[in-house]
Amino acid sequence: MKIGHQSEAVLENNLIKQLRDLSYASVKIQDCEALVANLQSQFSLFNETTITAKEFDAILNHLAKGNVFEKDKTLRDRFQLTKEDGTSFYVCFFNTEDNSKNLLQVTNQISLEGSYKNRYDVTLLVNGLPLVQIELKRSDIEIKEAFNQINSCQNHSFRSNHGLFQYVQLYVIINGVNTKYLANNKLQSVKQTFFWADANNKNTT
Numbered sequence: 756m757k758i759g760h761q762s763e764a765v766l767e768n769n770l771i772k773q774l775r776d777l778s779y780a781s782v783k784i785q786d787c788e789a790l791v792a793n794l795q796s797q798f799s800l801f802n803e804t805t806i807t808a809k810e811f812d813a814i815l816n817h818l819a820k821g822n823v824f825e826k827d828k829t830l831r832d833r834f835q836l837t838k839e840d841g842t843s844f845y846v847c848f849f850n851t852e853d854n855s856k857n858l859l860q861v862t863n864q865i866s867l868e869g870s871y872k873n874r875y876d877v878t879l880l881v882n883g884l885p886l887v888q889i890e891l892k893r894s895d896i897e898i899k900e901a902f903n904q905i906n907s908c909q910n911h912s913f914r915s916n917h918g919l920f921q922y923v924q925l926y927v928i929i930n931g932v933n934t935k936y937l938a939n940n941k942l943q944s945v946k947q948t949f950f951w952a953d954a955n956n957k958n959t960t
Contacts, residue, residue: 763876763893766931770877770889771861779861779879786866787916790885791815794919797858797883802846807839814846815917823921823939830884830922849882858882867916873907875920887925894931901928902937902945909939 775781784790798814799806806814817834818826834846850856860880867873879887890901905926923939928948935948950958 763891763931766891766893766929767863767876770891770929771863774861774877774879779859782860782862782880784862784865784878787868790865790919791917793860793880794883797860797880798846798848801856801858801882802844804844806846809839810836813837818919818922819917823941826918826922827924830924848884867920884922885920886923887927888920888923889927889929892928892930896930898928898930898933898935898948899945901930902926902948906943 771781782793784793795806795808795811798811813836814834818829821829830849831851832848834848836844836846838844858881860883861877862880863875863877865875865878867875875888876891877889878885879889888905890904892898892901892904905928921939925936925938926943927934927936933950935950937943937948940947952958
């Protein structure tokens with residue numbers, strides 16, 4: 756993904772348009788309350804059931820457990836939920852067998868407050884869970900600054916509000932000239948960022 760010299764605002768808007776063209780539904784989520792409400796709605800749609808407030812609290816308690824690596828396992832497992840009518844229902848968080856069954860959304864400028872208040876540029880949600888975080892800088896700023904912003908968010912607010920952002924699997928950093936990615940991990944460094952490459956390992960950005 757290579758985008759020309761642009762301001763951060765233009766870069767962000769163009770990226771969101773590209774994602775909408777790729778069938779991501781645009782959703783407005785400004786804070787934790789909206790993120791959680793959207794998650795409940797998406798879980799109900801994805802699992803083809805109605806999840807009540809009480810049932811959703813049980814799911815949130817389950818999702819809040821574990822570190823980032825344990826959460827990766829949670830994402831691929833199912834959760835046995837006791838419905839309010841006494842029946843048992845297995846909640847699925849992600850369809851690993853058929854990606855087309857997953858519900859894709861894009862949002863921007865979510866604000867979360869932990870030890871500090873952070874605002875996230877562009878977030879990709881899968882079935883309501885934030886799985887990809889994209890940080891953007893204008894073209895005259897080094898791409899490393901986008902990486903530093905991700906570290907700041909991870910340290911200050913990812914664990915807040917049910918820790919849903921600890922489910923992020925992939926970070927993408929963009930400065931309008933280059934695009935790189937890295938996997939979410941506690942000991943990440945800028946040396947672990949990579950350009951996209953084709954089957955012959957040739958950079959595509």
